Amino acid sequence: MTHQIPRSQVAAANDPSCDFPLQNLPYGVFSKGGAGPRCGVAIGDKVLDLAACESLGLIDAGGTFAAPQLNGFIARGRAEWDRTRARLTELLAEDGPRELPLVAMADVTLHLPICVTEFTDFYASKNHAFNVGVLFRGPENALPAQWTHMPIGYNGRASSVVVSGTDIRRPMGQVKGEAGPEWTACRRLDLELELGAIVGADSVMGQRIGVDQAEEMIFGYVLLNDWSARDIQAWEYQPLGPFQAKALGTTISPWIVTQAALEPFRSEGAPRDNDLLPYLHEDRPGFYDMTLGWTMNGQQMACTNYTVMYWSSAQQLAHHAVSGCPMRVGDLLGTGTISGPAPDQTGALLEMTQGGKVPVTVNGAPRTFIEDGDEVGLFGFAQGDGFRVGFGPCTGRILPAQP
Amino acid sequence: MTHQIPRSQVAAANDPSCDFPLQNLPYGVFSKGGAGPRCGVAIGDKVLDLAACESLGLIDAGGTFAAPQLNGFIARGRAEWDRTRARLTELLAEDGPRELPLVAMADVTLHLPICVTEFTDFYASKNHAFNVGVLFRGPENALPAQWTHMPIGYNGRASSVVVSGTDIRRPMGQVKGEAGPEWTACRRLDLELELGAIVGADSVMGQRIGVDQAEEMIFGYVLLNDWSARDIQAWEYQPLGPFQAKALGTTISPWIVTQAALEPFRSEGAPRDNDLLPYLHEDRPGFYDMTLGWTMNGQQMACTNYTVMYWSSAQQLAHHAVSGCPMRVGDLLGTGTISGPAPDQTGALLEMTQGGKVPVTVNGAPRTFIEDGDEVGLFGFAQGDGFRVGFGPCTGRILPAQP
Known part of the structure; x- marks a missing residue:
């Protein structure tokens, strides 16, 4: 047959x-x-x-x-x-x-396919969390103690979410200088390869959401590039987290791939290091076997799979409501940067170039971070037998800073 | 005359x-x-x-x-x-x-007087930042290096902003236990006495806002109580900032006092420790001589003045857009906890009780943090000659957790 x-x-x-x-x-x-x-x-x-x-x-x-x-x-x-x-x-x-x-x-x-109600960004790839942790805090403190116990996330800025094809302005900002802050155009501009889950139902303030219920609440996914100003981030992010380093723009794909379309590709994620508290336990695997990668100026830079991730969007949504925070239709939950273990599987230049120390080559020219005029594109698809379920393009080009 | x-x-x-x-x-x-x-x-x-x-x-x-x-x-x-x-x-x-x-x-x-577009919370009282910094990180690292150079802030959750009189549910959550996380009702529930500035005009993505322009964009102010789960916060907040510890609810006063009404009370804030980068310079003082305080179960607990603050709402708004983040009508910018130097001038129990070590007395009973059934009220007014410009009540009562 x-x-x-x-x-x-x-x-x-x-x-x-x-x-x-x-x-x-x-x-x-x-x-x-x-x-x-x-x-x-x-x-x-x-x-x-x-x-x-x-x-x-x-x-x-x-x-x-x-x-x-x-x-x-x-x-x-x-x-x-x-x-x-x-x-x-x-x-x-x-x-x-x-x-x-x-x-x-x-x-x-x-x-933009949705009016983004609120935007939250998580940090759910263990490879990424470890790699970036080493660069920001050294190998001893790389992975925060709670990382394998809860999906760490922070609230981002919904107003700066734009659709694929929108130019992104390199930001000006404060970075750490020799003696106090320096005012400069960002010198360490980066991408972040992510998926974004779109919340499709409201929850009630003061009530938690089970992981199974959370999965039922997810309408679908977009590709998501959370542009990041690493030098601004390093100076600003302690103790309350990243702020303006993440506010220059977040690009999403124009097409929302539904959970129903991804269902045939359901898959386990990364192995767990420890048991989870019951509110984060999921009865079935919450990931999809899906190829994800990114290009710069048309050249493929990295390719990995969504199954490298540690925390699913359903777990993230359940955690988001654990204190009783009401969730809303149109909330966008970024997975966090999706990185496999190898450099050509990393979802950010920060990791790929080891904090700018190891340049990579793009169409013959060296790059540590993103230069003006560079265009970054994300791609993603689940491969079926004779067909594939994809997202289409998710691109953005960097404009020079306005001093 | x-x-x-x-x-x-x-x-x-x-x-x-x-x-x-x-x-x-x-x-x-x-x-x-x-x-x-x-x-x-x-x-x-x-x-x-x-x-x-x-x-x-x-x-x-x-x-x-x-x-x-x-x-x-x-x-x-x-x-x-x-x-x-x-x-x-x-x-x-x-x-x-x-x-x-x-x-x-x-x-x-x-x-609720506005549909809260997005909610950002800052950290602009030096007394508060130092006191809390000592408790979370010790006296050496209390005040972050960038604190006097930029208004530190983080994006909060707009959906959990409620109007005065709304009951607040004590959250369940993860706290640090002896061996890994513990699942518990919050044991260190706190208030934060703040003002909230309401943004009254949109800005353009990719463009900065000058401090003078930012001030013109502020419609008015509300009282704001940013309920905080300190034990959840301590476990979750590194490296990406507070998340569920701040998502249980944020109470604002129903009345927005306009900038125009406060204009006669314009005043200098706290003295500056260093020069500011030009984008944060303000030509005229951005504070108001305004009494602010809070009560528990009807007893006055603390009273201070808005002029203790280091960063004005206009400076916070200018900084919020420094990376090109577009600001929107209805954005709510919390000032951060407003604390004077003395214990009876502090805007949070965390500071007042030195992290729960020194209980205070409320109607004859000891308190370190907020207990179920406690009602916290904020008050604030600017005293004129024979009249005062006030906010009316901003209250909330704590309901027991739902395990």
Whole structure:
């Protein structure tokens, strides 16, 4: 018996190297011509206009697809996510109805897919935490004592989350000088290869969230590049954590790959060093077998897999609410930098170049940190049998500082 | 010549000990009976219904006062703030028009005055930073090296900001145990006496904000109690800063006292230890001569003055945008705990009891940290000549943990 791969009426979606086959159906927000942004789904080299689908009576999401962000649709809940996915699969299948409102991906502008309610960034790759810990605090204090007991995270800044393709300005700021602070353009500008989980349901203030419940609350994932000013970070981050070093911009992919699309790739993460407190215990593995990597100016710099991670997004969400913090639809939870053990598996230049001491080569030129004009791109996909579920591009180019 | 104090047609507003005289006119959001929340202004023992004022043609704010938060009005900008204040002063003066839509403060429910866009908490009292630094890190490392060069802050959680009168649940969480983490109800629950500055204008991503411009962007201030779980904080906060220790709730006063109302009380802050980088220089002092303190179960515990602070809210806002972080209408910037040098001037039990080592007495009973059922109230006012500009109550009661 041959395994039959479901095929789409959109020819490009059936190419095994396409990020957007029928099995994916990621959600985003697009505009075309003078029309305002509305919700869409990526299929092959096309975008299905979901607002138009609703107008045509092909699908029903209570009018939420006409909005310029997906928050309204997401807030309708998991049963609606499932129903809509099933309906989209029917519509876009090889034998689906013709004359769907499909527009060429090449003709659209992609926008932030959600209004980011709040943004939290975690620190869940043990390789990354150890490597960076060595650079900032030395090998003895590299991994904080609580690291294997809780997903460490900090609140980031939602207003600086931008969509792929947005230029990022190199920041000015304070760094440690010979005698006190020095005012300078950032000299150690870095990327961070991450995934971002999008919270799809509200929780109640004063109530915790179980890990299983947390997983049910996650709508999907985006690629996420948490641009980082390492020299500013080193001077500012004690004792209250990184602040302006992380506020210059955070780039996310325009397409949200749903949890449903990733389900076939569910996988264990890194082995545990110790038992967990019950509130962090998960009954089933919370990771996906997913290739993740990044490029600079078109050259692949590193490639790893999401399964290197120690803390899942569901565990992070459960921990986020452990004190009773209410979570909201549209909250974005960064996984933290995703790094494998080898230099060409690291998700940040800080690690790859050992704090700038070991330059790497990009198209023949040396790099320790990011230079003006450099473009960093993230990529990610789960490889199926004859298809892959991918995120599409997540890029940003660095503009010179404005002194 | 006798100084003539402008008087209001609302008799209680002319009592010299009233927080809400004609000179104040703080904004809030209230509801009464079955009607939905709308914007109002406090005057004496009454609330002026601003939505009704607009309906009656007494004032014009583009319909924004009918909303259940002040963000829409605030976004109309400083010229509109000034125009509205002048008009409200006319309306509520002794010789203003009668038959205004005034309702008794005792009959209304007060709500969060703004939709909190994002919440940032700073660390701007040198006494507090030093005292807490000693307790967490010892006297040698108490004050971080950059403390006198930049306003240190961290992003907090906007979703857990609640209005005065909301009960706060004692959190469960991880604390450091003999051998690894222990799961427990928080044993060292604390308050933090702060002000919160409300950002009243957007800034542009990638562009800095000058301190003078930052001051122009601040709409007003609330009292702010940043409830803190000190034992959870001690275990979690390195290296990325406080997280769940600060997520159980942050209580703000329902009334926003405008910058305009505080202008007569403008004052210098604490003396500077060193020159500042130009982006943090302010041309005029950024503080107000304002009494601030807190009570537990009705007993006054501490009283200090805002002028003990080292970094003004305008400096904090300028620093918040130094990396190009875009600021938004409705952003809430906590000053950090406000502490004078003496124990009865401290804004947190952690300092007052020297980390729980020296109990204090509350209504005859000893306290080191907050117990279940305790109610903490903040107070604050600027004392004028025959009147005072105050915030009204900012209270919260602690509910037992839910194991």
